[in-house]
Amino acid sequence: MRLEDVARWSRVSTATVSRVLNNAPSVKNSTRARVMKAIETLKYNPNLHARSLAAGKSRSIGIIVSNLGNPFFWDIYRALERAARDAGYEVIIANTDYSSASLAASVWMMLGQRVAGLAAIVSEMDPQWIEVFEGHRIPVAYYGVNTPRKNIFNIRVQYRRGMEKLISHLYSLGHRRVGFVGHHTELGSIQERLKGVLDSVRRHPDLQVSAVEDEDSLEGGRRAARALLAANPTLTGLVCVNDWMAVGALRELRETGLCVPADISVTGFDNINLAQFCDPALTSVHLPRDRIGQIMCDFLINRESQYQHEFLIDPELVTRESTGPAGRNTVQT
Amino acid sequence: MRLEDVARWSRVSTATVSRVLNNAPSVKNSTRARVMKAIETLKYNPNLHARSLAAGKSRSIGIIVSNLGNPFFWDIYRALERAARDAGYEVIIANTDYSSASLAASVWMMLGQRVAGLAAIVSEMDPQWIEVFEGHRIPVAYYGVNTPRKNIFNIRVQYRRGMEKLISHLYSLGHRRVGFVGHHTELGSIQERLKGVLDSVRRHPDLQVSAVEDEDSLEGGRRAARALLAANPTLTGLVCVNDWMAVGALRELRETGLCVPADISVTGFDNINLAQFCDPALTSVHLPRDRIGQIMCDFLINRESQYQHEFLIDPELVTRESTGPAGRNTVQT
DNA sequence: TTGAAAGCGGTACCAG
DNA sequence: CTGGTACCGCTTTCAA
Numbered sequence: 001m002r003l004e005d006v007a008r009w010s011r012v013s014t015a016t017v018s019r020v021l022n023n024a025p026s027v028k029n030s031t032r033a034r035v036m037k038a039i040e041t042l043k044y045n046p047n048l049h050a051r052s053l054a055a056g057k058s059r060s061i062g063i064i065v066s067n068l069g070n071p072f073f074w075d076i077y078r079a080l081e082r083a084a085r086d087a088g089y090e091v092i093i094a095n096t097d098y099s100s101a102s103l104a105a106s107v108w109m110m111l112g113q114r115v116a117g118l119a120a121i122v123s124e125m126d127p128q129w130i131e132v133f134e135g136h137r138i139p140v141a142y143y144g145v146n147t148p149r150k151n152i153f154n155i156r157v158q159y160r161r162g163m164e165k166l167i168s169h170l171y172s173l174g175h176r177r178v179g180f181v182g183h184h185t186e187l188g189s190i191q192e193r194l195k196g197v198l199d200s201v202r203r204h205p206d207l208q209v210s211a212v213e214d215e216d217s218l219e220g221g222r223r224a225a226r227a228l229l230a231a232n233p234t235l236t237g238l239v240c241v242n243d244w245m246a247v248g249a250l251r252e253l254r255e256t257g258l259c260v261p262a263d264i265s266v267t268g269f270d271n272i273n274l275a276q277f278c279d280p281a282l283t284s285v286h287l288p289r290d291r292i293g294q295i296m297c298d299f300l301i302n303r304e305s306q307y308q309h310e311f312l313i314d315p316e317l318v319t320r321e322s323t324g325p326a327g328r329n330t331v332q333t
Numbered sequence: 334m335r336l337e338d339v340a341r342w343s344r345v346s347t348a349t350v351s352r353v354l355n356n357a358p359s360v361k362n363s364t365r366a367r368v369m370k371a372i373e374t375l376k377y378n379p380n381l382h383a384r385s386l387a388a389g390k391s392r393s394i395g396i397i398v399s400n401l402g403n404p405f406f407w408d409i410y411r412a413l414e415r416a417a418r419d420a421g422y423e424v425i426i427a428n429t430d431y432s433s434a435s436l437a438a439s440v441w442m443m444l445g446q447r448v449a450g451l452a453a454i455v456s457e458m459d460p461q462w463i464e465v466f467e468g469h470r471i472p473v474a475y476y477g478v479n480t481p482r483k484n485i486f487n488i489r490v491q492y493r494r495g496m497e498k499l500i501s502h503l504y505s506l507g508h509r510r511v512g513f514v515g516h517h518t519e520l521g522s523i524q525e526r527l528k529g530v531l532d533s534v535r536r537h538p539d540l541q542v543s544a545v546e547d548e549d550s551l552e553g554g555r556r557a558a559r560a561l562l563a564a565n566p567t568l569t570g571l572v573c574v575n576d577w578m579a580v581g582a583l584r585e586l587r588e589t590g591l592c593v594p595a596d597i598s599v600t601g602f603d604n605i606n607l608a609q610f611c612d613p614a615l616t617s618v619h620l621p622r623d624r625i626g627q628i629m630c631d632f633l634i635n636r637e638s639q640y641q642h643e644f645l646i647d648p649e650l651v652t653r654e655s656t657g658p659a660g661r662n663t664v665q666t
Numbered sequence: 667t668t669g670a671a672a673g674c675g676g677t678a679c680c681a682g
Numbered sequence: 683c684t685g686g687t688a689c690c691g692c693t694t695t696c697a698a
Contacts, residue, residue, distance in 0.1 A: 002691055013669045018693055028667060043468065048445035049391070050691035053382040053674050069407050078402070081428075090442060093426055095414075109423060112381035135376065218610045251610045277551045277584045279612040335675055346685045351677060359683055383675030386690050 001044050010038040021046060052114060060090035061117040061300050062110035064103065066124065067216050068095045070244045071272040072289065076121055076143075079293025087301050089116065096122055098184050098216065103129075111136060117300030119143070123184070139303060141296040146192055153299045155292055155311045162285040162315035163196025163239070164203075166267045169283070169317060170237045171204050174326035175265060178237035179228035180211035181221055181245050193241050193269065210235075214245075221248025229256065236264055236326040243268035243275045243284055250278055250322070261324030271318050280321035287315055334377050343371040354379060385447060393423035394450040394633050395443035397436065399457065400549050401428045403577045404605040405622065409454055409476075412626025420634050422449065429455055431517050431549065436462075444469060450633030452476070456517070472636060474629040479525055486632045488625055488644045495618040495648035496529025496572070497536075499600045502616070502650060503570045504537050507659035508598060511570035512561035513544035514554055514578050526574050526602065543568075547578075554581025562589065569597055569659040576601035576608045579615055583655070594657030604651050613654035620648055 003021075007014045012031055019027050020035040027035075038044070052058035061084055065073040081091045092113060094106035103124055110118055118133070121143040130152060133140045142154040170178060180197050194211060201207050212227045214220035224245065225238060229252075238253075240246035246268035250260060258264050260280050268275055268284040275282040295311055336354075340347045345364055352360050353368040360368075371377070385391035394417055398406040414424045425446060427439035436457055443451055451466070454476040463485060466473045475487040503511060513530050527544060534540050545560045547553035557578065558571060562585075571586075573579035579601035583593060591597050593613050601608055601617040608615040628644055 003693095004691080014692075015669060015671095015694080016667085019668090022693085026667060031667080043465070045441065045444045045469075047386065047447060047691050048442070049382040049386040049447065050674090051445075051693080053380065053386055053676085054691075054693040056674065056693085058382070068401070069404070069411070071402070074402050108378065109381070111378045112384075114380060114382065132376070136378075218606055222610075247607075247610055250612075254612060273551055274580075277555075277580055277611075279583075279587060336677095337675080347676075348678080348686075349684060352684085355677085361683060364683080380675050383690090384677080386692090387675075387677040389677090389690065 001042055003044075003046070006035065006038045006042055006044050009042060010034045056114075057116060058090075058114050059088060060092050060113065060115055061119065061297070062092045062094065062113065062115040063119040063121065064094045064096060064106045064110065065121045066096050066098050068093065070216055070242065071274055072242060072244065072270045072287070073121060075272065075289035076293045076296075079290040080119055080297045081293075083294050083297035084301070087297070089301065096124065098122075098124055100124055100126065107132070111138070117141070119296045119300065121296075139300050141299050143292065143296070144192075151309065153296075153309055153311075155296065155313065157287060157313045157315060159192040159315075160196035160199055162269060162287075162317075163193055164200050165315070165317040166239055166269070166283075166285055167197060167200035167204075167207070169319065169323060170239070170265060170267065171200075171207060173265065173324060175237040176206055176326070177208045177232070177235050178239055179225075179232060179235045180209055181224040181228065181238060181240040181249055182211055182213040183216045183220060183224075183241055183245060184213065197239060209239075216242070216245060218244065218248035218251070221245030222252040223248075225249035225252040226256075229253075237323075238264060238266045240266065240268050243270045243272045243282055246282055246284075246322075247274060247278050250280075250282075260322050262327050264327070265323040267323060269315075275318075275320070283320045283323040284318050285315040286318050287313065334375055336377075336379070339368065339371045339375055339377050342375060343367045389447075390449060391423075391447050392421060393425050393446065393448055394452065394630070395425045395427065395446065395448040396452040397427045397429060397439045397443065397455055399429050399431050399455045401426065403549055403575065404607055405575060405577065405603040405620070406454060408605065408622035409626045409629075412623040413452055413630045414626075416627050416630035417634070420630070422634065429457065431455075431457055433457055433459065440465070444471070450474070452629045452633065454629075472633050474632050476625065476629070477525075484642065486629075486642055486644075488628065488646065490620060490646045490648060492525040492648075493529035493532055495602060495650075496526050497533050498648070498650040499572055499602070499616070499618055500530060500533035500537075500540070502652065502656060503572070503598060503600065504533075504540060506598065506656060508570040509539055509659070510541045510565070510568050511572055512558075512565060512568045513542055514557040514561065514571060514573040514582055515544055515546040516549045516553060516557075516574055516578065517546065530572060542572075549575070549578060551577065551581035551584070554578030555585040556581075558582035558585040559589075562586075562591075570656075571597060571599045573599065573601050576603045576605045576615055576617055579617075579655075580607060580611050583611060583613075583615075593655050595660050597660070598656040600656060602648075608651075608653070616653045616656040617651050618648040619651050620646065 003014045007017045084091045096102040117139045119141045145154045201209050212224045214224040268282040271284040271286040275284050336347045340350045417424045429435040450472045452474045478487045534542050543565050545557045547557040601615040604617040604619040608617050
């Protein structure tokens with residue numbers, strides 16, 4: 001079923017059918033109706049490849065994320081998709097699993113698809129890619145690029161400030177020995193969170209921090225918590241790189257018989273919905289996923305975002321049940 | 334940067350470059366090397382649209398799901414993606430949000446993309462689509478199509494058996510008044526779960542069931558639980574259509590001050606990872622997402638699945654902490 | 667308001 | 683082993 005079939009059926013040229021398909025204004029109503037009917041009865045379905053090849057562009061924007069299984073990314077995707085769809089665009093997703101190889105493949109694919117714009121929400125985004133994109137003239141919205149760069153649209157979360165808020169919160173509750181549950185710490189934006197922790201340490205000389213890393217998953221969080229406690233049984237607080245892993249950590253603590261927050265406090269990051277649904281509800285720091293998704297889409301499509309080149313986010317502390325005064329593990333001096 | 338540029342640079346014809354790109358065996362090593370180098374230095378990136386238009390097919394398979402935000406669907410997607418990638422295929426995702434309109438759009442898009450195969454894991458899949466697909470000659474793997482049909486590959490979960498296992502489990506623990514947390518009950522496969530519940534009622538005449546529905550989300554589960562308890566304060570058990578909503582329900586119960594399972598038992602469905610990470614861990618029924626994803630992909634790509642036309646799954650009961658003997662709410666007769 | 671025809675960037679068949 | 687060259691299905695001038 002091709003354009004030509006529809007054209008023949010409705011006794012017009014393919015050009016006219018094409019016009020109808022694209023709502024060109026210059027088509028007589030009667031012919032338009034005839035063509036529409038043909039499309040209908042023939043169940044014609046345009047070949048998107050041919051369409052974007054001929055048009056030289058595709059009505060779709062791409063989004064690459066590290067781990068869609070983590071609700072944080074999912075929320076951003078949702079917001080971006082909604083905005084894109086409202087503007088008449090499709091969204092193509094790619095998941096990288098924090099793998100550089102996978103990222104490369106995804107980027108390649110997006111480029112091959114000739115997406116109209118690309119949202120890169122991957123902590124493993126290597127600066128080299130930025131140049132590749134510039135060469136391709138395709139607008140890209142980044143998330144979490146830390147090295148300042150001119151002429152790129154970047155959403156930068158002030159992780160360190162977020163982490164500092166969390167750490168200060170714990171410190172003021174009397175915690176002096178905390179563990180950090182991280183993941184893929186070699187990566188930029190994540191590294192940033194760890195730095196936030198370490199900075200806070202410097203600020204509070206009597207604070208001891210031990211870090212461990214595992215994969216970004218419930219199981220990863222659980223294993224990390226286990227490792228941390230095994231090496232350091234007297235920890236009174238667990239700072240997790242994100243809520244997703246924190247939920248895993250909570251599970252491990254429960255298993256061990258430790259009560260949160262009576263015996264040990266736990267903090268997350270991102271403030272995903274699940275943070276309110278786990279037990280105890282997680283103290284976290286809020287990242288506006290909806291906003292992020294919208295802004296990125298807005299930039300990609302309209303290209304005239306009111307935010308020049310960088311959009312800064314200062315995460316806000318959200319205190320819930322998982323943090324409390326340092327309890328029985330506290331050294332009695 | 335087009336094929337022709339590469340051809341010119343390496344002093345060969347576009348045909349040869351194409352051969353190199355597709356690993357055709359009949360290319361002299363020296364020329365292959367030259368072309369490769371050209372591709373490399375020019376940073377040539379093939380236009381996927383042109384490619385699949387010319388080839389008449391695309392190396393990608395599509396997957397349509399109802400709610401990727403629910404880990405159940407995510408797990409299936411992951412398995413399918415892994416299998417597809419191993420076979421050299423890309424995977425295109427589409428999410429429908431349980432909306433028929435959205436489903437139609439997704440199907441249309443997949444058809445337009447000329448996917449090599451399609452996995453439809455949507456409870457709202459209307460039988461009419463099956464005919465559309467047959468007209469398009471594209472292999473489709475369905476999940477949860479209940480009305481028996483010849484010549485389609487379908488993975489059918491015996492929801493009713495699963496539900497019966499859950500209900501029997503509760504019944505044997507002394508529960509006689511249970512609530513059903515459902516969602517979109519007008520849809521086929523979900524309807525099936527509700528039927529499972531109702532069937533069990535018939536089997537146990539003294540069992541009372543009240544049902545409520547809400548959206549498939551943590552919040553939805555929570556609201557449903559609230560509604561159920563408000564209308565029926567003496568329930569001793571909550572049967573949820575899936576784990577995702579069950580986690581939301583657990584939250585509500587905790588809020589209300591009810592202890593699970595001491596005061597009220599809760600069951601899920603799917604046995605997603607999160608079921609082991611929530612508190613209390615959920616009693617559920619296991620659905621092998623990995624297996625499902627693999628089998629679907631296998632069928633789509635190799636088309637000679639050892640499973641003829643239907644793959645039946647009999648969900649297995651997994652007992653955990655969220656269910657126990659009917660407690661204080663039990664009527665003292 | 668409509669049609670004819672030249673591409674868009676590849677693929678693949680047919681020669682050589 | 684390599685080149686020439688019809689398409690693939692649709693968009694988009696340019697004329698009519």
